[in-house]
Amino acid sequence: MSPTPSPSPSPLLDWRVRFGALALIWGFSFLFIKVGTEGFAPFQVTFGRLLFGTAVLTVAIVVKRDRLPRGARVWGHLSVAAFLLNALPFSLFAYAELTIPSTLAGICNATTPLWGMLLSLVALSEDRPTRVRAAGLGIGFIGVLTVLGAWQGFSGLDVTGTALALLASFSYAVGWIYVRRTLSGTGASNLSLAGSQVGLATLQLAVVTPLFTSVPDSIELMPLLSVIALGALGTGYAMLLQYGVVAEVGPTTAAMVTYFIPVIATAAGVALLDERLTWNTPVGALVVLAGAALTQTRTKRSSSVVGMRSSPGLRPGGAPGAERVGTTDPRPAGARGSRA
Numbered sequence: 001m002s003p004t005p006s007p008s009p010s011p012l013l014d015w016r017v018r019f020g021a022l023a024l025i026w027g028f029s030f031l032f033i034k035v036g037t038e039g040f041a042p043f044q045v046t047f048g049r050l051l052f053g054t055a056v057l058t059v060a061i062v063v064k065r066d067r068l069p070r071g072a073r074v075w076g077h078l079s080v081a082a083f084l085l086n087a088l089p090f091s092l093f094a095y096a097e098l099t100i101p102s103t104l105a106g107i108c109n110a111t112t113p114l115w116g117m118l119l120s121l122v123a124l125s126e127d128r129p130t131r132v133r134a135a136g137l138g139i140g141f142i143g144v145l146t147v148l149g150a151w152q153g154f155s156g157l158d159v160t161g162t163a164l165a166l167l168a169s170f171s172y173a174v175g176w177i178y179v180r181r182t183l184s185g186t187g188a189s190n191l192s193l194a195g196s197q198v199g200l201a202t203l204q205l206a207v208v209t210p211l212f213t214s215v216p217d218s219i220e221l222m223p224l225l226s227v228i229a230l231g232a233l234g235t236g237y238a239m240l241l242q243y244g245v246v247a248e249v250g251p252t253t254a255a256m257v258t259y260f261i262p263v264i265a266t267a268a269g270v271a272l273l274d275e276r277l278t279w280n281t282p283v284g285a286l287v288v289l290a291g292a293a294l295t296q297t298r299t300k301r302s303s304s305v306v307g308m309r310s311s312p313g314l315r316p317g318g319a320p321g322a323e324r325v326g327t328t329d330p331r332p333a334g335a336r337g338s339r340a
Contacts (some may be wrong), residue, residue: 015248018241023257025238027264030102030109031272032230033094039223041213042094047205048227049090049235054202056236057195069188069196077182078197079204084175086201087208092168099161101275106265107147107285108165110258113292114140115173136294143287146280194239255296259289 036045061068069075097105117137144166148157183193246254262285269275 015245018245019254019257022238022241022245023260023264025233025241026257027106027261028268029230029234030093030097030106030265031268032226032234033105034097034102034269034273035226036223036230037094037098039220040216040227041209042091042098043205043209043213044216045094045227045230046087046090047202047209049231050086050198050202050205052228052231053235053239054195054199056232057191057198057239060236060240061191061195064191066189066192066195068192069186071186074183074186074188075196075200077178078193079200081175081179081183082197082201083204084171084178086198087204089168089171089175090201091205092164092171096161096164096168099158100165101269102273103266103269103275103277103281104147104162105165106262106269107281107288108162109169109265110262110285110288110292111140111144111166112169112172113258113295114144114288115170116176117295119173119177130297132297133295136291136297138291139294140288140291143284143289143291146284146287148284149278149280190243191240198235259293262289 033045036048040048060066069078093105093109096108114137117133148162186193188196242254242257245257266277266282266285270277
């Protein structure tokens with residue numbers, strides 16, 4: 001009689017618990033950014049975030065004895081992905097939150113699937129629109145206009161800060177299309193790609209930050225702790241949580257975290273930062289999320305085609321923006337969520 005194979009070890013925490021922790025961490029990222037900018041320049045917040053995130057991912061790579069990606073071409077693509085998915089959007093959100101509330105930044109982050117679908121119609125030949133997805137795109141942007149109070153002429157709204165937050169979400173969408181086209185099938189693990197990409201983004205900010213900022217006269221405790229939490233939890237540990245959730249329940253279920261992020265970001269901003277919330281902000285956010293959900297609907301045939309053309313992997317998405325990392329995803333760019 002052959003011996004009974006031993007079952008693989010079960011995770012210590014149920015995936016629902018880890019899913020909830022992931023939503024909380026990414027939802028609070030916008031609050032951490034806001035508090036961080038009270039003591040540091042935006043570029044410094046971004047650099048600290050990436051530095052602590054890289055440290056966590058590096059430890060994970062060493063513990064798992066994973067190998068770094070190989071080949072100059074792969075590293076070149078990772079450098080571009082690091083800029084589009086980490087260095088640029090992280091910096092844009094930090095600058096945006098100098099003048100807009102964290103609640104608005106979190107809601108702007110939720111537009112990434114809308115930008116992704118809009119871009120994928122042009123960039124991805126297999127991603128053709130359906131009536132439902134086109135309706136979702138239109139509904140989503142109506143939600144954006146509702147959040148911004150377009151009928152009031154955007155009065156009381158900081159146009160520059162809002163534009164920076166929306167541009168950050170747009171950068172995530174562009175970055176994911178780029179990753180899908182260039183980093184699928186590299187043979188490297190998702191963890192290896194993620195750690196390498198975040199590390200490259202850290203190097204990019206290490207060059208930029210000294211050129212545009214100076215050392216703070218004093219370092220306050222709360223901003224420092226916020227930057228550490230933003231990096232170690234939101235950019236490092238959350239990534240590891242996501243790997244486990246995706247491996248256990250699949251990328252489609254894991255991507256649902258996207259819909260909790262703006263809700264948590266709004267609740268955190270109102271409860272802990274005393275940010276003002278008018279009726280159009282939550283209503284518009286719900287419309288945005290409804291539109292984003294519709295853009296993710298796909299026919300069975302198109303889903304199977306996409307699955308054959310791209311290797312399975314990991315992502316929502318920060319949302320979040322994004323965490324924005326160079327991992328592949330069998331879903332279309334427009335279907336991915338995001339976090340800060």
